[in-house]
Amino acid sequence: MTSKETVISINGTKNGNGRESQAATVNILCLDITKxxxxxxxxxxxxxxxxxxxxxxxFLELIFSDPDVAPVSLYITFIQFLITMSLSHVESAIRNPIKRKVPLRTYAILAALTLGTMSxxxxxxxxxxYPTQLIFKSCKLIPVMIGSIIILGKRYGFLDYVAAIVMCVGLTMFTLADSKTSPNFDFVGVIVISLALLCDAIIGNVQEKAMKQFQATNNEVVFYSYAIASIYLLVxxxxSGILKNGFIYCSIEPMTIYxxxxxxxxxxxxxxxxxxxLVRICGATVAVTVTTMRKALSIVISFLLFSKPFVFQYVWSGMLVVLAIYLNHYSKKHPNYVPxxxxxxxxxxxxxxDSEYSENVSIKTT
Structure with missing residues (x-):
């Protein structure tokens, strides 16, 4: 769920000096673990x-590994959006009611981008x-860097650019390995996931800008983004007729599919x-490290649970991607580092x- 992973902010309360401080209560899945x-x-x-x-x-690979699901994938995404929106609403009812702070026009853009990256x-x-798709999603550093330079005017250090280059090499090698070993590999998939990453890069920067400007909560952004995107998908x-075809597809085994x-x-x-x-109690760097390890384990489990050919090129190309992710996080602590x-x-x-230039200048002068 690429777009969800980019919606990260820490809600706090303001102290007497008007500064934002971390709330004392720590909740996880509506459970109080403060003690x-x-x-x-x-x-x-x-x-x-x-x-x-x-x-x-x-479950993602289980649902979309069926070749017949491709024509109705938007219907599956539509149902997923409705459920996510409902879960966000239930959470707001348990914790705090949602109060919209971001303009609807901004949410209309975020919804379109959310629809693009998820679908x-x-x-x-x-x-x-699935491992190849997951590797691509792990490499969103590249489009995010490009998007943040254009949208937010950010500047990056030496290690960030090295990480991007290493990531490109690892991603290319992983894709080549998949094209040689996967019987159902289609270059169309590379184009599709690249477009998803492009949407993900834009949405991450737009979300960051909107949440900082309007002090919006995560729950508000998730609810309105998915609610409006659900309307888009319904239309x-x-x-297109996918709504009817998707309903017919899911009615074959409704209990299992739904x-x-x-x-x-x-x-x-x-x-x-x-x-x-995890971001709140340990920081973003620790959280990203944990999620990166989770992705690596997901790739291993995917090879174990779903039969697919394996070559050693998957290992070293994946290690290049991991190295690039590490370099990117290391650069956060040492932004000005140059070997x-x-x-x-x-x-x-x-x-x-300088010596050659000064000599040439002196010769011309004489």
Whole structure:
């Protein structure tokens, strides 16, 4: 669930000085775990992240591994959006009522982007192996960097660009391995998941800008984004006939298919809440490290539970992606880091250029 993973903010309360401080209560899945130590809280969060997101990956591959689901994938996404919206509403009823702060026009854009990233990610599974799709989703650093430079005007350091290059190499090698070993590999899937990543890059930056500008909560953004996107999908599937065809497809085994979609949505939403709590108590870097380990384990489980050919190229290309993710997170703590050898080499080249330039200038002068 690519778009959900980008909606991360920490809600706090303002103290007497008007500064925002972290709330004393720590909840996970509506359970109060404040009384437990930080180590116990971290363990519980990691447990729920692994359990729910591993289950989410299982149900996602289970649903979309059927070749017949491709023509009606938008209907499956439509049902998933309705369930996610309902879960968000139920959570707001249990905790705090949703009060809209972000303009509806912004939510209309976010809904379109959410629809793009979710529907295209789901559709890609009809053309690609789940591990390949997951590797692509792990590589959203590249489009996010491009989007943040254009939309937010951000600047990146040396390690960020190195991470992007390493990630491109690992991603290319993983895709080539999949094209050689997967019997149902289709390059259309690469295009589809790339478009999903493009939407994901834009939505992440738009969400960040909107949430900072209007101080919106995660629940508000999730509810309105999915509610409006559900309206979009209702119109699209209704006009195109996918709504009818999807209903007919799911009516073949309604209990099984709708149960799987419900469990898919529930696991994704619960996993999101566990990630948000982990971000709150341990920080974003720790949370991303945990979710990255979860993705690696999801790939292993996918190869074990769903029969698919395996080559060693999957391993080392995946390790390149992991290395790129590590470099990206390391750069957050050391934004101005540049290898000393590179600095020495650059100064040496610059000194040669300066000497040559000064000599040429002196010759011309004389």
């Amino acid at each position: 437990y130590s930080l180590a116990v809280q971290f363990t519980l969060c990691c447990f729920f992240v692994f359990i729910f997101y591993l289950a989410y990956g299982y 295209l990610s789901n559709l890609a599974l009809s053309y690609l192996n 699209i599937t209704g006009v 149960s799987n979609i419900f469990l898919l949505s529930l696991c994704g939403y619960m996993g999101l809440q566990a990630v948000l709590t 000393r050898a590179l600095i020495v080499f650059w100064r040496y080249v610059q000194s040669i250029y």
